[in-house]
Amino acid sequence: MLHYKRILLKLSGEALAGEDGYGINSAMLERYAEEIKEAREMGAQIALVIGGGNIFRGMSEAAANMDRVQADYMGMLATVINALAFQDALERKGVFTRLQTAIKMEQMAEPFIRRRAVRHLEKGRVVIFGAGTGNPYFTTDTAASLRAIEIEADIIVKGTRVQGVYDSDPEKNSHAEFFADISYQDVIRKNLRVMDMTAITLCSENTLPIVVMNMNEKGNLSRLLRGEKVGSLVHG
Template sequence: MLKYRRILLKLSGESLAGEDGYGISPAMLDRYAEEIRQVLELGAEIALVIGGGNIFRGMSAAAENMDRVQADQMGMLATVINALALQDALERKGIFTRLMSAIKMEQVAEPFIRRRAIRHLEKGRVVIFGAGTGNPYFTTDTAASLRAIEIEADVIIKGTRVDGVYDSDPEKNPAAEMYSNISYQDVLTKNLRVMDLTAITLCRENLLPLVVMNMNIENNFSRLVTGETVGTLVHRGADSD
């Protein structure tokens, strides 16, 4: 039995780079596509949002005096490149997909239309949302929260390279402690940087749960969807442990 039926999976662009740290790793594409295939076969409906940091980071470029709007637009195009790569990996496994872009590019992707996206999900297609929100100054975290709300997802699952939400960066602090669950308010108060402020606020105001988990551990995705305790649950409640 599925704990979550309609899922918005958020992946970072960096996760596609694998050990190289940049570009797109065919091995990582295949691994993620296989994880998604397994969950899809369980009967879940899956939508995806992926970042573009492995190709271009708009904020980093803006810090080097590039115009922020121009830099963010380049970042949006980077997410479409990643989305196309992931679409190809999924379709090689026999999965029907649709790529929907927040920026018009009809030769490459469908325009984002909420009702059409929901219909694709109902028909068993994996929907990949590219180009963020289509607007500068908004991250792909915010795009994931927004799209999850629009498609009435049961949960956002943020696939990362760490096991969940920690009180400090576990890659820098070996003594960092992981939360099994935590409220959105505590995330904001403790400045835990799970997602950006706008994304967290959208989730909190719309009572949308978020799970942060390690996407690089085999079968974590399917274990979570079928009800096992995996990663950290971020929720509306007032208390954390």
């Protein structure tokens, strides 16, 4: 019996870069695809949003002198590149997928249509959402929250390189405090870097819980789906 039936998994673009720091690390891509395959075989319905920071980020130093709207559109295209790579990795493992984008790209993806996305999930396909919300000034965190609400996901799973939510970066501060259970309000009040504030507010207003966990630890996603305590739970 699954504890969460329908989930939206949010991964950063940097996660795909692995130790390379840039681009797509094939070993990381394979590892994440295997985790998703295992979760899918358990019967979970899985949607996926991937950032684009491993290729281009609208708020990065590289975009400092660019028009913000233009830079954000470039960032959206970066998420589509990652989404295509992830789709290929999953389908090579025998997982049926659909890629839907917020910006029309008919030759490579379906346009985002909520009812169609839900139907794909019900048929057992992993649905990958690319191009963020399709609008500048919004992050892929916000896109993940929005899509999760639209498809009526049970939870957002934010996959990171650390165990969950801390009061500071545990990779830089060995004394960082870990929060196993925390409210939306405390995340906002303490200005914790779980997701951006627009995304947190969306989740709070729609009572959509968030689990932040280490996606690099093998089997974590499957354990979460079985109801085991993994990572940090953000809720009302």
